[in-house]
Every structure is written in C-alpha cells, then in structure tokens.
Amino acid sequence: MNVPMQDHRAPDFPELTLPLFADLKKVFANETGRVFMYPSSGTGAWEAAISNTLNRGDRVLMSRFGQFSHLWAAMARRLGLDVICIDREWGEGVPLEDYARHLAEDKTIKGVFACHNETATGVTSNIASVRRVMDEAGSDALLFVDAVSSLASIPFEQEAWGVDLAVTGSQKGLMMPPGMSMLGVSAKALEAHKSSTMPRCYFSFEDMRTSNDLGYFPYTPSTPMLHGLRCSLDLLFDEGLPQVFQRHHRLAEGVRRGVNALGLSLCALHPQWYSDTVTAIRTPEGVDAAEVCRIGFYRYRTSFGAGLSKVAGTVFRIGHLGHLNEVMCLAALASAEMSLADAGAKVELGAGVAAAQDYYRSATTALEADPGPQGGAS
Numbered sequence: 115m116n117v118p119m120q121d122h123r124a125p126d127f128p129e130l131t132l133p134l135f136a137d138l139k140k141v142f143a144n145e146t147g148r149v150f151m152y153p154s155s156g157t158g159a160w161e162a163a164i165s166n167t168l169n170r171g172d173r174v175l176m177s178r179f180g181q182f183s184h185l186w187a188a189m190a191r192r193l194g195l196d197v198i199c200i201d202r203e204w205g206e207g208v209p210l211e212d213y214a215r216h217l218a219e220d221k222t223i224k225g226v227f228a229c230h231n232e233t234a235t236g237v238t239s240n241i242a243s244v245r246r247v248m249d250e251a252g253s254d255a256l257l258f259v260d261a262v263s264s265l266a267s268i269p270f271e272q273e274a275w276g277v278d279l280a281v282t283g284s285q286k287g288l289m290m291p292p293g294m295s296m297l298g299v300s301a302k303a304l305e306a307h308k309s310s311t312m313p314r315c316y317f318s319f320e321d322m323r324t325s326n327d328l329g330y331f332p333y334t335p336s337t338p339m340l341h342g343l344r345c346s347l348d349l350l351f352d353e354g355l356p357q358v359f360q361r362h363h364r365l366a367e368g369v370r371r372g373v374n375a376l377g378l379s380l381c382a383l384h385p386q387w388y389s390d391t392v393t394a395i396r397t398p399e400g401v402d403a404a405e406v407c408r409i410g411f412y413r414y415r416t417s418f419g420a421g422l423s424k425v426a427g428t429v430f431r432i433g434h435l436g437h438l439n440e441v442m443c444l445a446a447l448a449s450a451e452m453s454l455a456d457a458g459a460k461v462e463l464g465a466g467v468a469a470a471q472d473y474y475r476s477a478t479t480a481l482e483a484d485p486g487p488q489g490g491a492s
C-alpha cells in the first residue's frame with residue numbers, strides 16, 4: 115500500500131482496477147452480478163445496499179441476536195423501512211421457522227435480511243437455508259446478507275445461495291486496514307435499483323456503474339486501499355480459497371477445544387452456529403469479562419474482543435480470521451488462560467493450550483509444503 119501518489123484519472127489506472135472487480139467477484143462467487151467498492155467502513159455498504167434497491171416504507175424482515183444484526187436493523191428503521199424484527203437470544207442465529215411463518219403470511223415483504231456471521235456472539239447462520247425458506251414461501255423479496263466477518267474466511271456463495279446484496283468490509287477476512295467496503299450485487303438487485311426511489315448520491319449504484327465499467331470511480335478512490343486489495347486477493351488465491359476456508363475451520367476448532375478444556379462455554383448456544391472466524395467465550399460466574407480484556411491488554415499485550423452491549427462483562431472474544439496460523443491461536447489461548455486466572459477464574463494453566471496443541475498436531479498435515487503466506491509468521 116505504500117506506493118507513491120497516483121493519478122486516479124490516468125490512462126493506465128484501469129490496469130489496477132479492472133482485475134480487482136473481476137477477482138472480487140470470484141471471492142463473492144458472484145458471476146452474473148457485479149461488485150462495488152466504497153471508501154467507507156462496512157456500515158457504508160449496509161446503507162448502499164438498502165438505499166439503492168428499496169423504497170421508503172417497504173416492509174422488510176430482519177432478526178436481531180447480537181450487536182451487528184442489531185445495528186443493521188436500527189439503520190433500516192432510520193432509513194424509513196417498515197421493519198419486522200425478530201429478537202432472539204444472543205447466542206442463537208437466524209430464526210428460520212419464524213422467517214418461514216412471516217413469509218408465508220405476508221406477501222408484501224420486499225427484503226429479507228440475515229447476518230451471516232454475528233461477530234459479537236460468534237454465531238454463523240446458514241444462508242442457503244434462508245434462501246430455501248424464501249423459495250418455499252414463494253417470496254420474491256431481495257435477500258440482504260451481512261458477510262463482513264465471513265467473506266474470504268468461510269465458504270460464501272453469493273450466486274448459488276441467491277444472495278442479492280452481500281456486504282463486506284476491508285478489515286476482516288480481506289486482511290486490510292479498515293476504510294473500504296465491498297458490496298456484491300446480483301442481477302436481480304441491479305434490476306430493482308432501476309425502480310427504487312430512496313435518496314442516494316455518494317453510494318449510487320448508477321454513478322458507480324458508469325465509471326466502474328471503464329475502470330474509474332465517480333470520485334477519488336483510496337488508491338492505497340486498492341493496492342492493498344490487490345495484495346490481499348493475491349494472498350487468498352495463492353493459498354486457494356478452499357484451503358483458506360479449511361485453515362479457518364482448523365484454527366477455530368483448536369480454539370474451541372481449548373476453551374472447552376478450560377471448562378468454559380461459548381456464547382454460541384449450539385454447535386450448528388459455531389463460528390470459524392471468531393469465538394465468543396462466556397466467563398465463569400463472578401468473573402468480569404471486561405477485566406479479562408483489561409488484563410490481557412495491559413499485562414499480556416493481547417487485544418481480546420470485548421463483550422458488546424447485552425453481553426458486556428460476561429463475554430470476551432478471540433478473533434481468528436485472516437493472516438493467522440496455529441501458533442498464533444495457541445498464543446491467544448495462553449494469554450486468555452493467564453488473563454482469566456488473574457481475573458479470578460479457576461482455570462488450569464496450560465489445559466486449553468494443550469487441548470489445542472493435541473488437535474493441531476492431528477489436524478495439521480503439511481510437512482514438506484511451502485509454508486506459504488501463513489508460514490514463518492510470529
């Protein structure tokens with residue numbers, strides 16, 4: 115990203131940008147739609163998805179079971195949508211039966227929303243099933259998915275799952291600094307854009323499309339971020355997306371076994387929802403999770419994810435997505451053990467690390483292979 119200042123109207127600029135659009139489509143697994151890039155955090159692409167495809171007063175179906183699903187629902191209300199929001203316990207995922215019931219009873223629903231990976235609770239929902247429920251109800255609504263902490267880390271199939279708007283950001287699985295969002299848009303959503311009347315300007319699909327087709331942007335893009343994205347995509351394709359997904363699963367499983375060996379439980383309430391990109395851990399009765407985070411940060415120089423909102427004080431999180439390997443996860447577990455013990459939890463030092471080590475020894479097979487982008491990291 116540390117490149118000299120560049121002219122974003124120069125004749126050679128599309129040589130950088132056009133392959134980025136094409137390669138991002140591969141990451142979304144979106145063949146017939148397109149991908150937009152905005153100089154905003156993920157929240158900007160949430161707004162772009164709504165304001166470009168819906169109309170004020172449209173009825174939409176959403177669910178809330180963590181801080182991120184909560185925030186998108188709050189945004190939808192503030193933008194003037196008629197939101198049916200189903201509240202579930204934090205630790206559960208998208209409530210498919212409730213979605214099925216609402217979609218069967220109410221044919222006016224224009225948008226169905228799902229948070230693929232709820233980062234606050236470490237819960238992954240099954241998006242293919244959301245689409246199946248919509249199809250079974252004969253719904254022609256658009257499917258909106260928050261894939262910010264899932265894309266490029268766990269399998270995501272925009273086209274196969276019938277996702278119309280797929281939101282992501284630069285700072286999670288794409289391993290970049292924060293400040294850029296990407297939005298995968300289906301052909302159906304591009305069609306819906308034509309008749310949607312919500313006000314939009316900076317995020318307009320139409321303005322973007324016209325410039326993007328030629329490899330340019332309607333305003334100054336963040337050129338360093340575009341170079342960062344090039345590197346990120348090269349890392350992902352060099353390792354191979356299926357291998358990237360396997361690595362995340364392996365790393366996550368080791369962390370979960372470590373947590374289990376410490377006698378702690380996850381915020382995610384059922385294995386079907388366990389996230390391979392973040393593990394949210396409940397602290398034992400009487401142990402303040404915020405204190406675990408403070409100790410981790412100041413004493414052991416480890417930034418654990420704090421418990422957000424409803425689970426503040428009772429949950430802390432280990433993020434395990436992106437440029438990461440087994441040894442890094444062991445370090446996180448070791449620091450968690452020390453921080454928990456210092457905060458008053460009765461944990462046996464080394465028990466979590468040992469369980470993860472056992473698992474990694476059995477699950478990590480490559481001996482001769484080039485260690486690749488994850489090798490030698492420390």
Ligand SMILES: *Cc1c(COP(=O)(O)O)cnc(C)c1O
Pocket residue numbers: 155156157158182229231232233260262263283286292
């Ligand atoms: C990080 C994240 C976001 C994006 O938030 P920004 O701070 O705007 O980048 C949205 N949804 C989920 C699930 C996230 O993990």
